[in-house]
Amino acid sequence: MASFLFLIYVINFEVISSPTVTGIVGQDVVLPCQISTRTQPDNMEVQWKKIIQVAIETVYEYRAQTGQDVPGQKYQGRTMLLKDGFTTGNVSLKLKNVQPADVGTYSCIVKSNAWSADAATELQIGGW
Template sequence: MRILENLGTSERAQTCSKAYFQDVSDQLTMKMKILSFCHSSRASSPLPGFIVFFLTLYGHKMESAKFTVIGHQDPITAIVGQEAVLPCHLSPPMSAANMEVRWFRSQFLSIVHLYRNGKDQYEGQMPEYRGRTELLKAGLTNGNIPLRILNIRRSDEGQYHCFVEEDTFYKETVLELRVAGQWLVSVLSLCVPVALFFPITVTVTPCLQIILQ
């Protein structure tokens, strides 16, 4: 009986041992299959490559879009009736041909001059600047975007914003324009005859000149 009992115990142990090793083998096989699937997915799926491409392109785009807008620290002085040029440029130098360049006064929609989509836009321009502004484009591809104002008026005096936008990135700077009046000079002559009595009578006519400015 003990011999049979020992034989039964030995068979059960062998069975359990086989089951254990089979279970371990199955787990290893499953893990290998999973790893193989993940590896093949990474190799065949275009998603990781697309993500890398997108991040590279986006990073390059953000890097290339970084710029500052530089104006003039000191006030620009102009004379009534003449013209003024308000300097503005991008740093580092880059083309502004495909950017939006907006010159405005105190409010964003108070447009003095607008350049967008590769051309000047006059629809929203303030009436008092109609026909008097020009964005100088000689240095546009180098980031130079000065504004010329013709026939300066007293009302043109004040601050001007130079605003530049590319996609969702934008910068601006503020300049000040001071307007001086013309010196109007006129000469008024007053001539009064005066008689001087000597042994002979002499009449002279001195003239007094008054200069009005």
């Protein structure tokens, strides 16, 4: 009778962001988000949410398993995940054409099959 040993390797990671970012109305801004592992987690999902007093608004979602990019309803054509940085753990979000209504707290949530972590950053408007 043969016995098998299965090893499950779970990648635990941290998500790191800047506490504040300053954008300028009409220009693009990068909301920084970095994961601490250099290996892309299995079935990684990246979600960007805006935290509003009474609700949480979806800004952008990416699912690695399907390669699916889903911008939030209010952010159609204004968001882009910097996927070229995946090999270095960079999952920052570019927000195009910043508007005064974009001011607020954004949460970067990274999920894998076995782990989840998040970090928040506050978007402020400069020269306003």
